[in-house]
Amino acid sequence: MRASKSLRDILWYIVAICIAMVTVFPFLWMIATSLKPEGEIYSKSLSLISANFSLDNYVKVFKTIPFLRYFMNSLVLAVTGVISNVFLGALAGYSYAKIKFKGRTLTFSLLLSSMMIPGVVTMIPQFLVLKYFPLVGGNDLFGQGGSGFINHYSAIVLPGAVGAFAVFFMKQFFETLPDDLAEAARVDGCSEFRIFWQIYLPLIKPAAMTLGIMTFQAGWNSFMWPMIVLNSKEMMTIQVGLSTFQYQYNTMYGPLMAGTVIATLPTILIFIFAQKYYIQGIAFTGNK
Amino acid sequence: MAKQNTMGMIFAAPPVILFLVFTLFPMIMAIALSFTDYDIINAPKFVGLKNFRKIIQDQFFWISLKNTLYYTVLYVPSGLLLSLAAALFLNSEKRMVGLFRTLFYLPVLSSTVATATLWFWILNPQLGLLNGFLKIFGIDGPAWLYDSKLAMIAIVMMSLWAGFGGNMMIFLSGLKGIPQIYYEAAKVEGANRFQMFRFITMPSLTKTTFLVSTMLIIGTLQVFDQAFVLTKGGPGNATITLVYYIYNNGFKNLKMGYASSISLVLFLIILGMTVINQRINKAEI
Numbered sequence: 001m002r003a004s005k006s007l008r009d010i011l012w013y014i015v016a017i018c019i020a021m022v023t024v025f026p027f028l029w030m031i032a033t034s035l036k037p038e039g040e041i042y043s044k045s046l047s048l049i050s051a052n053f054s055l056d057n058y059v060k061v062f063k064t065i066p067f068l069r070y071f072m073n074s075l076v077l078a079v080t081g082v083i084s085n086v087f088l089g090a091l092a093g094y095s096y097a098k099i100k101f102k103g104r105t106l107t108f109s110l111l112l113s114s115m116m117i118p119g120v121v122t123m124i125p126q127f128l129v130l131k132y133f134p135l136v137g138g139n140d141l142f143g144q145g146g147s148g149f150i151n152h153y154s155a156i157v158l159p160g161a162v163g164a165f166a167v168f169f170m171k172q173f174f175e176t177l178p179d180d181l182a183e184a185a186r187v188d189g190c191s192e193f194r195i196f197w198q199i200y201l202p203l204i205k206p207a208a209m210t211l212g213i214m215t216f217q218a219g220w221n222s223f224m225w226p227m228i229v230l231n232s233k234e235m236m237t238i239q240v241g242l243s244t245f246q247y248q249y250n251t252m253y254g255p256l257m258a259g260t261v262i263a264t265l266p267t268i269l270i271f272i273f274a275q276k277y278y279i280q281g282i283a284f285t286g287n288k
Numbered sequence: 289m290a291k292q293n294t295m296g297m298i299f300a301a302p303p304v305i306l307f308l309v310f311t312l313f314p315m316i317m318a319i320a321l322s323f324t325d326y327d328i329i330n331a332p333k334f335v336g337l338k339n340f341r342k343i344i345q346d347q348f349f350w351i352s353l354k355n356t357l358y359y360t361v362l363y364v365p366s367g368l369l370l371s372l373a374a375a376l377f378l379n380s381e382k383r384m385v386g387l388f389r390t391l392f393y394l395p396v397l398s399s400t401v402a403t404a405t406l407w408f409w410i411l412n413p414q415l416g417l418l419n420g421f422l423k424i425f426g427i428d429g430p431a432w433l434y435d436s437k438l439a440m441i442a443i444v445m446m447s448l449w450a451g452f453g454g455n456m457m458i459f460l461s462g463l464k465g466i467p468q469i470y471y472e473a474a475k476v477e478g479a480n481r482f483q484m485f486r487f488i489t490m491p492s493l494t495k496t497t498f499l500v501s502t503m504l505i506i507g508t509l510q511v512f513d514q515a516f517v518l519t520k521g522g523p524g525n526a527t528i529t530l531v532y533y534i535y536n537n538g539f540k541n542l543k544m545g546y547a548s549s550i551s552l553v554l555f556l557i558i559l560g561m562t563v564i565n566q567r568i569n570k571a572e573i
Binding site for chain 2: 019042099111122161193253
């Protein structure tokens, strides 16, 4: 009995290591390729180590395309998205959980229904709304004459400032907190915003962190929408820039892998440092 | 109290306003646009049902629909099984389970573009990792992305690799929610491992399975990034998907009206598939 159990254990670890090799090895190989000189990529394409490792490929990505600019564009967009989603999501989530106001049930079910609408249906009209937005980007009152929000950070930031998911997510956490905190503060003459900001918000910091991380990852990794609304050379995000690079220089595997490493690094670093919040977010999605 | 009412509305206003401007209004506009010819330069022209009649005769629509359904049929069941199997495998008290969970999850962190760029290299016929691996067993690997029969299968493989970790985590949290006492009771009754899986684990995971399969279906029917980066829809239209076709029509050829009508058709397909999936899941209970 005991022998068969330890045999099963060994088998478990062997299988686990095999699966882990499948998921991890490609990343190691990507890093190895990104550090190899061009000749070796062709002659010893599969090896993980080389005596001639260098950062040349990284230099090449930044020199061939404005990769730093793309990186910064993505960073600005993702961080703005995190701040606005966490703040506005928490504010609205708090309101739905703790304040009784007119139209509360109706507007909340509207928000929930928007999560069911696939993005592809609203893609074209959303583009048109941004392009013909009145009085911005050279547009007149009727949205004519300019390009509106197209090729402007707002084209990403504005439609994605606070999604229904952020509101729904935050509401769940505020609902677990007692109501009497607010009532006591109201008796003392505390303003509604201060009750939210100073009493309730600090109590759900872990949830806010989780939402922030999920928003960052989604923003950093998004591709199709940024490609549609930010298409000028200096406004591209890192994902769009990488895909354009891949299209134009699809045999320059070294620089291509260097670019891929850089595009992947932020989300992996955040995962390593904030795993605890990640797991919470996934558990939440699973228990919806 | 009145003040509370006002503040409540103000706090909740931003997402509601954004919903009206960037979801509800575009939704109505999409329906309106689908009955027009619109090329951005000239004003939209009402054409009645012309776009929908055109869809029926448009061979590229049918090709992209066929490709999308092929991807869905290959990916959804295998993605579901793979992530469930990985979750069952990791639902154990062994040491270092946490480490393996992290390692299995790693591909999920990378963006589709990064993953596809990496796989573009992995699938390289002569130098790539996959064919290099197959060579160990004496197999001459094919030119995955350049063969119209294999390109979609390559995209499915990539999607499985990239995506199973996320659903595995959801299944894991579902498994952790099953009370241990059920299994203990079953053991006392003399149930074997298969019986425990069939009569305890599976019924307890119905809700999770429904959630995961719904998300998978909605996602796969809108597949775009992978095909766009890896194959540009080729070879010979073998990986043109519906969203890719909508993108080409709307943003490449500026046929915004026609593209809108295809996107409405896709919306109905997604709705239909979700309902069918709901039925299947209900029947299983």
